[in-house]
Amino acid sequence: MSTHSLQINGLVIDRGSTRIVDDFDLALVPGEYCVVLGPSGCGKSTLLHCIAGLLEAARGSIAIDGYDVTRVTARKRDVGLLFQHDTMYPHLTVEQTLQIACRANLRRRPSATETNQKIQSILQTLNLDPAWLPRRPETLSGGQRRRVALAKTLIREPSVCLLDEPMAAIDRLAAESLMQHLAEVSGQTESTTFVHVTHDGDEAMRLADKIVVMSNGCILQSGTPQEIYQSPNCTDVALALGSPPCNLLPLDEVLRSCSQLGEAFQSSPPDSTNELALMIRPEAIQLVEPDLNEKAMPTVTELGMWQFPVTLLERRDLGGRHLLRLQLIGSENSPPLSATTFQESIPHETGTRWICQVPVSDLRVVAKSPQHSTPGTSKTCGGTES
């Protein structure tokens, strides 16, 4: 018997002659919280609909709690789905909606008393107002409906809970508290496994035990948030997490301006450096001192710091920290660097030259992402006609 509550192997999903999801694998243990992260149109909703049984798989298999459900109808799958544009019954009150959802528990149908207890409990868990119970959906705001819809999905206590952009249409503070509640719910329950899809990297970092980064229907990388953040395997993955986004510099140009850097990397960079980029997270960059005589050259110090001169283009106060835009001197074709810093002594005057540093151990060499991958089939992955 499998120890996985959700196991997907080689899943392929087509819409007509268009391949939407290709060769998708995922294995989650009970209670695990997985966030599938990817840009609009990469196939996230399609994937959830297929796991829920609303779309057929062209190839591959889906197993829930060790049982192959690839050909099992949606109603018989122990799956709850929060749709991206949620459908609440317009003629039912919030309370009636929650009662029906609660009784749809496939493992054990609760009594009327238990149903009421579960409704009270889910209201408390998600911090929902009990005054909403007698109300119909049209009397609630979009954000309130979204939170009720989430309660409806969770109250059924499915084995696998699929959440399609749960924070959409919710204001920042409500989303913040909902994230906190979701983290608590997933921390408390060992019996429900979550698959949450979003294009928001911060959401993924906050909630996920495991992140799967998708592009054009294919998995680019999966791992813990720390693995993905610190060691992305390509530029698309590097850009998926972090705000402001990471800096990506052409590796060959950087190595031309500072050959010591190539030697300082633990393993020497591969030969074809034009296919590689140097990733620098904004928080890794520190301003060291003004370059008063304007003669500083890029170098690697004995303490393992890559130091280089920049021109300060812009400084913005983000409330407690600063966002800087810096132009590398000698690499004027490279895009300006973004840096975030809590340093107090940041100058106001733009146009001044500074020496910056980044620990070499914080630099990452990443492959430039292919524009569109075509993974081994006659059809193009990600919405392109064959």
Ligand SMILES: Nc1ncnc2c1ncn2[C@@H]1O[C@H](COP(=O)(O)OP(=O)(O)OP(=O)(O)O)[C@@H](O)[C@H]1O
């Ligand atoms: N019913 C459909 N028929 C044909 N193509 C579809 C259909 N629904 C979606 N698609 C296509 O499938 C691809 C993936 O769509 P999907 O909704 O899964 O993306 P997504 O990653 O969830 O995007 P978003 O974040 O914008 O919701 C898109 O190219 C879309 O145009």
